[in-house]
Amino acid sequence: MRLERLAGMDIASRNHVTVTGNPQGPTVVLAHGFGCDQNMWRLTVPALVDDYRVVLFDHVGSGRSDASAFSEERYASLDGYARDVVEVCEALELRDAVFVGHSVSAMIGVLAAGLAPERIGALVMVAPSPRYIDDEGYRGGFSAEDIDELLASLEANYLGWSAAMAPVIMGNADRPELGDELRNSFCTTDPDMARVFARTTFLSDSRDDLKGVSVPTLVLECTQDVIAPREVGAFVHQAIPGSALVTLEATGHCPHLSAPEATNQAIVDFLASL
Amino acid sequence: MMCRADQQPDPQDADADADADRTADAAFAALLEDSAEDLYENAPCGYLSTLMDGTIAKINGTLLDWLGLEREAVVGRKRFTDLLTVGGKLYHETHFAPLLRMQSEISGIALEMKQTGGGRIPVLVSSAVKHGTTGQPLLIRTTVFDARDRRAYEEELLRRREAAEEARRQAEADRARLQEALAVLQQSLLPDTLPPVPGAQTATHYHTASPDRLGGDFYDVFALDGQRFGFFLGDVCGKGPQAAALTSLTRYTLRAAALHDPDPVSALTTLNTVLHERYAGSGDPRYCTAVYGTLEPDPATGQLAVHLAAGGHPPAIVLRADGTADFLPTPGGLLVGILPSAPFTDATTVLGPGDTLLLYTDGLTEARTGQDRAGLYGDEALLAFVTAHAGKPPHAVVQALTGLLDSFGDGLDDDTALLAIGVPASDPQTRDER
Structure with missing residues (x-):
């Protein structure tokens, strides 16, 4: 028992788990996607806290997670992130939680629900994509060369790409003034770890996992999303039996930031229907 | 009689002086920049303003020149992300846009823009959200700086860094080998x-x-x-x-x-x-x-x-x-x-x-x-x-x-x-x- 508690505490600090909201209410887990951290949900949390217990966390390598827990091997596949989600659920002893995942985390939620069906009772997939690269009979929105370009940019432009955010992030001991100046910035990411996450995110193909989803699922897509175009939203909706699809009047890949009212309403309606 | 060391000019005199200064400043400015519009259009950096959904509402001549685009093909027709390379788009959607939404401003982000004809130009982008009187976001103002030289410099730094890293690895390997050899030699003496x-x-x-x-x-x-x-x-x-x-x-x-x-x-x-x-x-x-x-x-x-x-x-x-x-x-x-x-x-x-x-x-x-x-x-x-x-x-x-x-x-x-x-x-x- 004692060991389990200790392990639970380790997981909580590893993923910088934050629990807020109504302790008596059903639990909603909010998972951020590639590029940011749990701050992404700042406009969503207020809509949930009265009625739900809200769990936020950072994927390892993002935000204020424990960077020492990073392993290139573990996080080279979405399964590694999904196992983390299951461990967070176990540490909090969650049952039938609603998992709200943005972008790549929508697919991580699908995998986690498959690993621990008793922990996750419903899914909300915000701007999901099971595969970013076009394939025969499938349009993901990107060619393999496009993704190579992204990854090459990440590799080659260490300074360029991440110059604005890397210093924050790396906690440059020899240049403390950078940390001070940027301490309030959000979405801190270690560039090396971000590279691994980017590769895992954009090169994964999780299409086959969709049909295994057996829990109530809401798919949220945007009218204009470069990263997850509407064909992809339709694909996810059709692939998951019994899922609901809501198209938000929103531009970009982050409707919870660009159209928070509509996004929150769709989530709250779905939660109320469970 | 009191002697005032901190003698202040008469207030009326001060007003007259300020008026004269303003007139002179205006005349001086007019000599250099006869139009704010001209300054906007031909500034040594790119300017653009977009709606909150990214649709370009205004763009200056400098940026159009850099990208080789006609104004008519851009304003109201393209979004900011349309100007970016695919890598830049992805970065914009996953990092830039969310941060801008959360912080209302973001500065010095390195991106690449597409030029007509297939070229690409490395830029540093800063954006700020303009809010209306009730605090609602109205539009996004963006400045774009040509970062070709800087990027070349950064790449050079990166190469040096990699070379230094390689040299360090080599030195550590050499040191380990030398220590092993010394240990063996030392053992042979005892x-x-x-x-x-x-x-x-x-x-x-x-x-x-x-x-x-x-x-x-x-x-x-x-x-x-x-x-x-x-x-x-x-x-x-x-x-x-x-x-x-x-x-x-x-x-x-x-x-x-x-x-x-x-x-x-x-x-x-x-x-x-x-x-x-x-x-x-x-x-x-x-x-x-x-x-x-x-x-x-x-x-x-x-x-x-x-x-x-x-x-x-x-x-x-x-x-x-x-x-x-x-x-x-x-x-x-x-x-x-x-x-x-x-x-x-x-x-x-x-x-x-x-x-x-x-x-x-x-x-x-x-x-x-x-x-x-x-x-x-x-x-x-x-x-x-x-x-x-x-x-x-x-x-x-x-x-x-x-x-x-x-x-x-x-x-x-x-x-x-x-x-x-x-x-x-x-x-x-x-x-x-x-």
Whole structure:
């Protein structure tokens, strides 16, 4: 028992788990996607806290997670992130939680629900994509060369790409003034770890996992999303039996930031229907 | 009458002055920039304003020129992300846009923009959200700086960084290889194990001051004939490869000399001759200090007869079974190898059951002690220390001294060799202490 508690505490600090909201209410887990951290949900949390217990966390390598827990091997596949989600659920002893995942985390939620069906009772997939690269009979929105370009940019432009955010992030001991100046910035990411996450995110193909989803699922897509175009939203909706699809009047890949009212309403309606 | 030091101009005068200044400033500005619109259009950086969904509402001539685009094809028709490369789009959607939403401004982000004709231009982008009177976001203002030179510089930095990283890895590998080679070489200068001496026990310890340096201390025990054994312990001057070569020469010369004539003074004399011949004319005079001696066990009495001589070396200590200890002086012995012929003094003793002969190098007695590391440990402190261990078997004495060496910490900056030779105590209880 004692060991389990200790392990639970380790997981909580590893993923910088934050629990807020109504302790008596059903639990909603909010998972951020590639590029940011749990701050992404700042406009969503207020809509949930009265009625739900809200769990936020950072994927390892993002935000204020424990960077020492990073392993290139573990996080080279979405399964590694999904196992983390299951461990967070176990540490909090969650049952039938609603998992709200943005972008790549929508697919991580699908995998986690498959690993621990008793922990996750419903899914909300915000701007999901099971595969970013076009394939025969499938349009993901990107060619393999496009993704190579992204990854090459990440590799080659260490300074360029991440110059604005890397210093924050790396906690440059020899240049403390950078940390001070940027301490309030959000979405801190270690560039090396971000590279691994980017590769895992954009090169994964999780299409086959969709049909295994057996829990109530809401798919949220945007009218204009470069990263997850509407064909992809339709694909996810059709692939998951019994899922609901809501198209938000929103531009970009982050409707919870660009159209928070509509996004929150769709989530709250779905939660109320469970 | 009061004298005002801080005389203020009359307020009315000040207003008139300010009016005059403003008129002059305006005239000066007009001379340089006759139009804010012209400044916007032809500023040395790109400007654009977009709706919150990214649709471009306004863009300046500079940026259109850079990208090779016509205004009509852009305004109201393209979004900001349409100007970016695919990598830039992805970065925009995953990092830039969310941060801008959360912070209302973001600055100095490196992106790449597409040029008509397939080129791409690295830029640094800053954006700020303009809010309406009720705080609702209205539009996004963006400035774009040409970062071609800067990007080239960054790439150069990156290359240098990678080269430095590679050099560091190589240096670490070289260092590891060198340390391994040095360790092997050092081992070759010290015997792995000592041969068993009938009726006696031996124990040794070697402290290496730095893994990067080859030490110059040495010791050995070896059979001379059916009855006697030779032993020596010493310290060559210097450290590193030259010292190692000298150690090697010294070891094998002493062994050969001892087989030819086991008498301690004769063996050291031969060593002196060899070292002097080798180094005196070399321009790099080198020498050593050494104790060399013979052991002759007497099976009838269980005693061990010791005959030794020393040159320039700290005196051996004899620890007795009765709890006493004393130096075994060999006064007047010169450093070995300095002069063509050198006098050496010999001494003899007999070790009975429970007695131990201790040889050591001056790393031990010259260890720096005290808070400020100003004092030296010294002969008398050593004698007092080992007296407390008199009567114990050799390995226990060496173990105690090893603990003493460890306690010196960074005060011990020289190599140190220890060799203890003793006769087991006849009392079985004492022997069990091993």
